[in-house]
Amino acid sequence: ERHVRNALALAQWLEKHPAVSWVNYPGLPSHRHYALAQRYFKSGAGAILGFGIRGGRNAGIRFINSVQLASHLANIGDAKTLVIHPASTTHSQLSEKEQKEAGVTQEYIRVSVGIEDFEDIQEDFEQALIASQQ
Numbered sequence: 752e753r754h755v756r757n758a759l760a761l762a763q764w765l766e767k768h769p770a771v772s773w774v775n776y777p778g779l780p781s782h783r784h785y786a787l788a789q790r791y792f793k794s795g796a797g798a799i800l801g802f803g804i805r806g807g808r809n810a811g812i813r814f815i816n817s818v819q820l821a822s823h824l825a826n827i828g829d830a831k832t833l834v835i836h837p838a839s840t841t842h843s844q845l846s847e848k849e850q851k852e853a854g855v856t857q858e859y860i861r862v863s864v865g866i867e868d869f870e871d872i873q874e875d876f877e878q879a880l881i882a883s884q885q
Contacts, residue, residue, distance in 0.1 A: 755795030757832075757872060758864040764873055765802050770810075770880040772858060776800040798865075799827055803858040810883040811836040811860055817882035820867065820875035832865035832872055 755778075762776035774781075777788035778796030788796045804810045814836070815823050821832040825841050835841065842855045850856070864872070 752794070753866040754798035754864055757866065757869050758798045758800055758862075759795065760869050761862070761864055761872060761876070762800050762802075765800075765876070768880060770805050770884050772803040772805050774800065774802045799861070799863055801859055801861050803856065804860055804880070804883055805858070806884060808836075808838055808857040811858060812839055813885070814860060814879045814883035815839075817879035818875055819878070820871055821862075821865075821879075827863040829863060830866050832867060832875075833863040835861050837861060 758776065759778045762774050762779050765771045766774045766779060766781065776782060776796060777784050777792070779785060782788065804814055806813075815834060818834055821834045822829075823835060824833045825835050826833055837855045837859060838847075838850055838857050842850050842853060845853065845855075847857070
């Protein structure tokens, strides 16, 4: 329950952030599968979300290097918040065309939201988003 609550709060906050161009989380009314998520995910839309950071690959790398509370790991489902920039890590062996075909864009950040206090997650993401845009 805490994972889901934090993920929804983070997705809602990111959706309004000026350093974020898009958010992919089925718990948001703006998501194309929101109605299906409401129908099938009675306990919430889960703890995994993705977002596009303005500034592309370099901004994504700066964001990842700037988080302090969140950990830079490819895992998902941990009690702590985990972040990764797939284009420069897990999918870096692919060409940009192959990455795009796999749904990995240069601005994409994947988040596995943990159970920390939401305010702490938000504060960490805020300072990392600011750093990413410099």
